[in-house]
């Protein structure tokens with residue numbers, strides 16, 4: 364199965380990055396795109412994010428071999444329903460949503476009997492919109508595919524090759540497992556960043572200008588994450604609710620233990636934990652997991 368025509372629905376950070384990466388790395392693949400926001404469509408046209416910017420989702424997918432839904436996870440169902448009638452019988456439908464179980468359910472429901480293989484490129488930034496995309500976003504990053512048990516092996520291979528062609532390292536995983544892993548490695552870190560930045564800005568004894576002025580080091584990193592798109596993250600937490608609550612329970616217990624250690628002056632507990640976490644950071648660096656984070660991989 365060869366993928367020669369790709370339709371991208373949603374031309375924000377992820378959709379535009381796929382368009383640009385295809386333009387650069389696979390110029391033989393014809394691309395079409397659609398976004399519900401007319402201003403985004405106009406910008407996509409201006410930036411040449413896809414070969415043809417279409418005026419309807421149906422027009423975009425009519426000849427596609429692969430459709431990639433790049434909309435917030437809460438909009439997947441609506442986006443899938445909007446392509447159902449025009450979708451060619453042979454087409455693979457995939458997505459880039461940050462949570463997978465609820466998206467898999469929504470796509471299967473909106474597109475019964477069609478070839479649906481959900482995916483999640485674990486690559487992004489705190490920015491959003493069509494101007495935020497860049498062609499190297501996926502290089503060296505993982506793309507996790509969560510195919511249903513009865514997925515067509517040829518379609519799975521074609522989708523896997525597609526992501527490898529964009530520079531990603533591809534892994535296949537069960538959707539439920541994906542949601543638990545990403546809850547702890549991505550979703551809760553974002554929740555912590557949203558919380559700490561919110562807490563700091565709500566403090567009565569510290570002025571907002573002081574928070575901004577003295578936001579060095581660690582807090583500054585948190586502000587980057589906390590600047591992420593509100594719609595995207597609202598939808599992630601509403602759609603990965605169970606896994607996030609499960610991991611949040613464990614996190615809260617660990618935080619309480621640390622609180623106790625600080626209160627009782629238990630330096631050993633603090634030192635042990637900080638030593639373990641320092642070792643994990645070293646492993647992350649050794650495995651090259653950090654290289655294409657924004658400060659490294661981006662030209663802007």
Ligand SMILES: NC(=O)c1ccc[n+]([C@@H]2O[C@H](COP(=O)([O-])OP(=O)(O)OC[C@H]3O[C@@H](n4cnc5c(N)ncnc54)[C@H](O)[C@@H]3O)[C@@H](O)[C@H]2O)c1
Nearest residue numbers: 373375376377399400434435436438460461487488491492
């Ligand atoms: N931003 C990240 O770091 C990141 C990383 C990996 C995956 N994701 C996932 O990728 C998806 C897109 O995120 P993004 O960062 O590109 O967001 P974005 O806000 O930059 O782009 C989303 C686009 O989808 C459009 N849209 C919304 N509903 C639509 C619909 N029904 N039909 C057509 N277009 C519609 C919006 O107008 C917007 O332009 C989300 O599901 C998100 O969870 C994001």
Ligand SMILES: O=C(O)C(=O)C[C@]1(C(=O)O)C=C[C@@H](O)C=C1
Nearest residue numbers: 461484485486487488489548549
């Ligand atoms: O680097 C960032 O800014 C990101 O938040 C990217 C990040 C992540 O948590 O790593 C965010 C959400 C995704 O679904 C995938 C990647």
